[in-house]
Amino acid sequence: MKYDKLEVTAIEEKMTGLDGWTLTGDAKSITRSFKFANFREAFGFMTESALAAEKFDHHPEWFNVYSKVDVTLTTHDAGGLTEQDFRMAKAMDKAAAGRIG
Ligand SMILES: C[C@H](O)[C@H](O)[C@H]1CNC2=NC(N)=NC(=O)C2=N1
Numbered sequence: 709m710k711y712d713k714l715e716v717t718a719i720e721e722k723m724t725g726l727d728g729w730t731l732t733g734d735a736k737s738i739t740r741s742f743k744f745a746n747f748r749e750a751f752g753f754m755t756e757s758a759l760a761a762e763k764f765d766h767h768p769e770w771f772n773v774y775s776k777v778d779v780t781l782t783t784h785d786a787g788g789l790t791e792q793d794f795r796m797a798k799a800m801d802k803a804a805a806g807r808i809g
Contacts, residue, residue, distance in 0.1 A: 711790035
């Protein structure tokens with residue numbers, strides 16, 4: 709499935725409904741830093757996110773150190789943001805809910 713790159717106006721509208729995420733200066737990706745109580749919780753979040761990534765065929769760029777997971781979402785195939793990134797952001801928020809330390 710091919711997803712179209714979103715226009716800046718559509719991105720800005722979507723950002724208003726997405727708490728905690730930041731649009732990067734080039735408007736090609738969104739980022740969020742998740743902090744958990746410990747590594748177990750962080751890895752649980754990553755495991756649940758990985759299953760969502762496979763389901764959506766959309767994979768995060770992420771960097772984990774102990775209880776922190778820094779996430780960047782972008783659609784490599786489109787060279788920017790698509791519906792897939794916002795779908796994945798919501799799935800990751802859901803995976804983090806109740807786990808935030
Ligand atoms: C073949 C496969 O569908 C593509 O390579 C998918 C896999 N996961 C992906 N993840 C992300 N973030 N961007 C993509 O463009 C992408 N493409």
